[in-house]
Amino acid sequence: MRTEMIILNETRDVSLTAYLLDAGGEFKHMMKHPAVLILPGGGYQFCSAREADPVAMPYLAAGYHAFILRYSVREHAVWPNPLEDYDRAMALIRSKSEEWNIYEDKVAVIGFSAGGHLAAAAATMSKNRPDAAILGYAVTGEDVRACNPSAPDTNKAVDKDTCPCYLFSTRSDSVVHILNSIGFMQALAENNIAFESHIYAYGPHGFSTCDTSVQSADTIVCSRTPNWVPDSIGWLRDMLGEFGTNGMEPPVCKKYVTADHEAFLSIDCTFRHLMTNAAARAILEDLMSRMKGSTENAVPLDSAEMSIILNKMPLRELLAFSRVDRNIIEMIDGQLGIIPNN
Amino acid sequence: MRTEMIILNETRDVSLTAYLLDAGGEFKHMMKHPAVLILPGGGYQFCSAREADPVAMPYLAAGYHAFILRYSVREHAVWPNPLEDYDRAMALIRSKSEEWNIYEDKVAVIGFSAGGHLAAAAATMSKNRPDAAILGYAVTGEDVRACNPSAPDTNKAVDKDTCPCYLFSTRSDSVVHILNSIGFMQALAENNIAFESHIYAYGPHGFSTCDTSVQSADTIVCSRTPNWVPDSIGWLRDMLGEFGTNGMEPPVCKKYVTADHEAFLSIDCTFRHLMTNAAARAILEDLMSRMKGSTENAVPLDSAEMSIILNKMPLRELLAFSRVDRNIIEMIDGQLGIIPNN
């Protein structure tokens, strides 16, 4: 392993530490590595050492290069300084992908507490969006203003270009209220973005990896909490790809949950989305009119009850739910599949 | 183990199956057992066998008696029939606690999909509230009307008497949208109720325990998903107590997250809550006026920024955050501790 330390902004005391794994040679199936960029917490007053090196280690053990960004804090934390620091760091990492043997499309960001706010900002409003984001007991809502008055509410910034996210925290966190994470998840859900989330029953704020070497063994914290580390690594493998014999395999989980953002329409789009397209609407209305008289359907598609879930459920499930014949389902999928998704 | 099957309502085909563990004898530290009451899913059209016995087994292995309620479905599912079924079952279980060696204050409910809706209704609006509720890919919001038009939105029913809850589901569930679980968590958070939650990145609806004997090994489902079972058992031990040498030990996690619902005030109450009490408000206003001139405080308590988090954060954290001296914190706790919480 090689270590490098790069000053990104001397005035604001911003630096990037790089822990770079060996590639090639005996590691013949790993000519390159994916990477994580770690953003420690500290209320935008400092960058915690407890959320720096100890976080890097398990990802290094899992085959990820690890970078730690010490971003602008205290008087330098005025927005958008920290986000600029992030953008510069991510641009540098990707520009050095050849030299450092990095998959430039497989760089995740990991942030904790205020660093989690910065990670959420990176995921939602940066120039150089990460490929995945891990948010640990992150301040994602307007609460951030209590520690950094100029910082934005990232829950409101979630958009279609937001990367897949992994969130974790404890329910009883008395510093960053759980409504932060819930609000962020809601925004991700409304934007069709993939995510995973683990809210553990109880424990303090700022537990980092929750390894006993960081958070001592006598801490009152729920026994599932340390699982966030291996689970986040499993999630990264789902979202960025697993290590195969010849480099990395394709991801098994897509960024978008429904097909509402694919190039062409399909029955995996939601009913609501399909109805916004004139050609698709014609097909569905014809279907519904034919289904009207049928007594076989459990709940009619045009009922008041059904309208509740129409904007959430893929057409495939709605049709299965309404007991539409499998042949008709496939025919409709064929008809939709030639309509471009605009 | 003994098995019993009790008909609760012949007309509506409602039954309770009991799997009762041995107690006493060689199990000398277990004269009684806690219990789970399982509510299988099936869209209020049937009670799925896949969410009955296979769910009972891991809880039996963990020392919980297991009950399975086959509740009113199809034409009998009109509300409040299923909730009445639940209430009758829970009343029966508690009334037989001596005969069946049950801790009557340690009976959890576990429901899946539509059964998860019924479990959420049990937790929020039943006469015989459970002591804990496990909700698996549960329909908790108004979406329930798509499968049972007369059933209520349980997200809106969460109240102070709701028991601690454990929620799990997959983000990509295409039958029950993840916004159901998010809405329920939000309501729990707003009501100060303890919970744990695991949203796994991807997988189908209706995976039950996700053991390969129920959900075959070639299912496309995220590898963390089966963890919900042992994690829910760990959570039950946190909320209902662990098995000690002389019966069950006290729970390590409280039902309410802040002290806003305890008998007397304390600095573990939220600032917002304390300010609703005249005597407490006098103490806090005095404190704030004395802190005003101080330059030591990072963020003043009466600033616009601080007001954002005042209704969420316990006073203890706010004072620590504002760098108030430890002696003053303890003095204030003493003053608050004699004021009854009305």
Place this chain on the structure above:
Amino acid sequence: MRTEMIILNETRDVSLTAYLLDAGGEFKHMMKHPAVLILPGGGYQFCSAREADPVAMPYLAAGYHAFILRYSVREHAVWPNPLEDYDRAMALIRSKSEEWNIYEDKVAVIGFSAGGHLAAAAATMSKNRPDAAILGYAVTGEDVRACNPSAPDTNKAVDKDTCPCYLFSTRSDSVVHILNSIGFMQALAENNIAFESHIYAYGPHGFSTCDTSVQSADTIVCSRTPNWVPDSIGWLRDMLGEFGTNGMEPPVCKKYVTADHEAFLSIDCTFRHLMTNAAARAILEDLMSRMKGSTENAVPLDSAEMSIILNKMPLRELLAFSRVDRNIIEMIDGQLGIIPNN
């Protein structure tokens, strides 16, 4: 689930309890189940309830029917009574495979302490050998005579027909010394039989599943110990097959470790075994004479040092170790592959 209780021998108070999982119907990929036959411990003085039902539950949860045999104890324990009880039980289970929906070639035995002795006897000297055996802190060596003077040393009975075995215990077990398990492993290794083994650093004898509902939470026992349960289930899936969409898939791990017991020879046989066959010996001697002059080989096959490992290592590894060309290796495999293994 159905429960049955069958008296196998009234005089000796021998009974078989059957916990039978549902098959077919909603469980469409499980028309049949594999099974476990549990032999509780108790020093041949009684059959412990702590090693009966609590052991059945996790295997039921994993899709295995569970049977509990209460075998001959105290004055009835004189050998071979307990082994006869086992043989009768296993014969009955297999004869009822149609009625009970059992894969008759997928029935494992699980025994603890003295019941582990009986399980080891079943694996090594019964008429109706099990398909796999799980031995928990089992008395497998001559120590058994301290609790049952007429019982045999099973370590000496391991043979080529012994089934794959899974052993677990704690190093500090003060009742059954760890040399019992080590001796059994050695015998399995010498007979080319697959096994898995977990010896945990410390803990008492007789911990059963080590779930806190059986072995209370304040027991001084190493934290890895409860892993034997899920690990043994993973092992059963490796040895007996995983649950696929259309019934059970083939096992991924073979009963024999080297190919010394296959129908035809191959380079996956050990050198020692190949040299016992005249035709194979001719091929190998020719190879060795040609390799003699070569300076490319790290260690010559006929050196004194190499002879040490000749009886353990498959030829494939020896050739690779001696840096024999890949083409030559394949050629030799082809030559060996037509020689019957007598």
Place this chain on the structure above:
Amino acid sequence: MRTEMIILNETRDVSLTAYLLDAGGEFKHMMKHPAVLILPGGGYQFCSAREADPVAMPYLAAGYHAFILRYSVREHAVWPNPLEDYDRAMALIRSKSEEWNIYEDKVAVIGFSAGGHLAAAAATMSKNRPDAAILGYAVTGEDVRACNPSAPDTNKAVDKDTCPCYLFSTRSDSVVHILNSIGFMQALAENNIAFESHIYAYGPHGFSTCDTSVQSADTIVCSRTPNWVPDSIGWLRDMLGEFGTNGMEPPVCKKYVTADHEAFLSIDCTFRHLMTNAAARAILEDLMSRMKGSTENAVPLDSAEMSIILNKMPLRELLAFSRVDRNIIEMIDGQLGIIPNN
């Protein structure tokens, strides 16, 4: 984290790489760290990179400084060169304990394959014995001569000063036969040394951490295999101590399994050991003569059957087994406790 690289022997190309964790500061409960010294494998022909850095990472994540020793290989591997390299490295580490913030009595060695042989030699025959040893698919028996003719059989070298050991390997390892590990365990058992051991059903030789970034995801290896890493960390915490609020707590598991090596005798010594001491023998013979007539004892202590286990079982268990009264047991313990163990 700081990195240092120290040349230990230029001629033989021996070096020590140090990965040193931060101590003190925000890590206020960690003024010092325990450490691991890693000995990569490579058949004494090279030091494998796959068993160097990837092994260091999980222990760094767990709060252990990590050292990697590249020891004498090829023509320099003639014994005792590699062991001298080890001794020099361990002496250096302990001498720098102040500078590097190391608990000098908490330094474990970890070796793989041929490096596992060197680790076993360190544990059994070095001048500077480690405090614990982790042996991965290690060549511990005479087989080592196939790759290093001058290297000793470490199974025969196990003695009373051997440190506690943790062994892991796969049953089907076709390069290092499982009898190596079994032989080592047997020697540890005969010397009363604590150990833990995991033999996984199947997998290749040389899997290192078995993380997919080292051993690609399509490797045919048993799913439990990667558990050796976290389990070995749990074991180190049992043997060397857990991280508490004020530095490290005392170990929960002792080096010796019975009390045969303590300063004074007790009923936790084995019967055989007690009988070698004249004063203790007098006490026990008196007890046995008094017990002779008793009909309450299940198996008499002086029976032929009992003699089988007398040299293995602590007296405490023998007395309990023979149903000796608890008061008598305590009285005997008191009598033995004043007799020095010579």
